[in-house]
Amino acid sequence: NAGVTQTPKFRILKIGQSMTLQCTQDMNHNYMYWYRQDPGMGLKLIYYSVGAGITDKGEVPNGYNVSRSTTEDFPLRLELAAPSQTSVYFCASTWRDGNSPLHFGNGTRLTVT
Amino acid sequence: RKEVEQDPGPFNVPEGATVAFNCTYSNSASQSFFWYRQDCRKEPKLLMSVYSSGNEDGRFTAQLNRASQYISLLIRDSKLSDSATYLCVAPGGSNTGKLIFGQGTTLQVKP
Numbered sequence: 001n002a003g004v005t006q007t008p009k010f011r012i013l014k015i016g017q018s019m020t021l022q023c024t025q026d027m028n029h030n031y032m033y034w035y036r037q038d039p040g041m042g043l044k045l046i047y048y049s050v051g052a053g054i055t056d057k058g059e060v061p062n063g064y065n066v067s068r069s070t071t072e073d074f075p076l077r078l079e080l081a082a083p084s085q086t087s088v089y090f091c092a093s094t095w096r097d098g099n100s101p102l103h104f105g106n107g108t109r110l111t112v113t
Numbered sequence: 114r115k116e117v118e119q120d121p122g123p124f125n126v127p128e129g130a131t132v133a134f135n136c137t138y139s140n141s142a143s144q145s146f147f148w149y150r151q152d153c154r155k156e157p158k159l160l161m162s163v164y165s166s167g168n169e170d171g172r173f174t175a176q177l178n179r180a181s182q183y184i185s186l187l188i189r190d191s192k193l194s195d196s197a198t199y200l201c202v203a204p205g206g207s208n209t210g211k212l213i214f215g216q217g218t219t220l221q222v223k224p
Contacts, residue, residue, distance in 0.1 A: 037154060041218035042119075042200060050210040058211065059152035086153055094212075097151050099145040099164075102202070102212065 002026050006091050006105035013081040013112045021076040021108050023091030031094045032074040033102065034058075034066065036087040043090060049074055081112045116205040119215035121190055127223055130191045134218045136201030137183045146184045147202040148175055151217065161186070191222045216223050 007022045025032065030051045035043035045058030049068040063085060065077040072112075074093075078085060088109050092102040118137045126132050138146070145164050151158035161168050163184055167176040171176055174187040184203075199219040205213035 008190070017199065033212065035214070039154075043157070043214040045205070045213060048210060056211070059213070090125075090156055101159045101162055102146055102149075102157075107154075107156055 004090075004091055004093055004103050004105040006108050008108060009106065010109045011111070012064045013078075013110065015081060015083065015112060016105060016108070017081050018077070018079050019073065019081065019110075021078070021089055021091075021110075023074045023076065023105060024072050025074075025093040025103070026072065027093065027103065029093035029095055029103070030071065033092045033094075034067065034074070035090045036060065036075045036085075037090065038087050046076065046089075078110075083112050086110060116140065117127055117201060117203045117213045119201055119218050121216055121218060123219040123221055125221045125223060126191055128193060130222075131187065131189045132191060132220065133185055133187045134201075134220075135183050135185050135198055136203070136215050137181075138203040139182070140204055141179075141182060143204045145204070146175075146177060148184075148186050149150040149198055149202060149214075151198045160199070170177040188220075191220075193222050193224065196220055196222045211221075 004025045029090040033048045034046040037043045044060045047066040049055045094100045148160040150160045151157045161175045163175045172189045176185045200217045201215045205211045
């Protein structure tokens, strides 16, 4: 049982490049989340999904896109990367009603230069 | 008002001390809350869930005050290994499933 798997672990992007951060979970969780964490700060919610085909904006959605075509996968797309998107990105998932604890991936450390 | 708010600290305490953190939330309809521990910007690890008035696990006690809309985390007999950042999580807004983190409280336990 792998839990929540994020790839890649590290990535360096040049300004203006695009990339997709992958997140997959094998626990059949309905709810999935993307957070970013800047140095010395808490986690900020980027996007979340309560089920396949449904996505909603979080606190800081600008510059990102998501899709949820299957229950297992919730990729995060960065278009036109900017230095302000340098951060650690965490994907998480939880059980059906959102009142259960979050299970986290190991994070992706992204640097945009 | 932020949806979930914590005092960022840092809290510097000696070993053996008792320390408490508070976390306020704005969504009065929230039913469940969580405390996570985070080390060195690794992924957060669940510390405690709070579904009703409170929860206790060894040296850790979490309490919920619905009237004042805050949750607290009490750590008794602090250990050096308790040094970390403590994050609270609460449902945000009226959207089901939206989980918001506070900015985290840093605890440093000193010998």
